[in-house]
Amino acid sequence: MKFKIVKVHAVAKWCWQASxxxxxxxxxxxxxxxxxxKAPGDDCPIVWGQCSHCFHMHCILKWLQSQQVNQQCPMCRQDWVFKE
Structure with missing residues (x-):
């Protein structure tokens, strides 16, 4: 029995590797x-802090701007430092 492939539809899925x-x-x-x-992907990456908590980049930047005195992680209240 032989088959002839007429069309192929490729499907892919991406996801962030976050805790x-x-x-x-x-x-x-x-x-x-x-x-x-307006769309997922590189325009809205996930960023991690040295405390190992992760957030959307835009969310943590807004949070840090609202915290004018102490810029702390919203989860554990440690000083926020971006993980390199």
Whole structure:
């Protein structure tokens, strides 16, 4: 029995490799995007702190701007330092 392939439809899925499933600030899944973005992907990456908590980049930047005196992680209240 022989088959002839007429069409192929490729399907792909991407996801972030994060310790949590949701952003701790906006509570949206990391596979989605924050409320400031219109589409998921490189425009809304996940960023990690040295405390190992991760958030959408736009969410943590807004959070840090609102914390004018002590810029702390919203989850553990340690001083926020971006993990390199």
């Amino acid at each position: 949590d499933d949701n952003c701790g600030i906006c509570r949206d899944p990391f596979e989605c995007f924050c409320s400031d973005c």
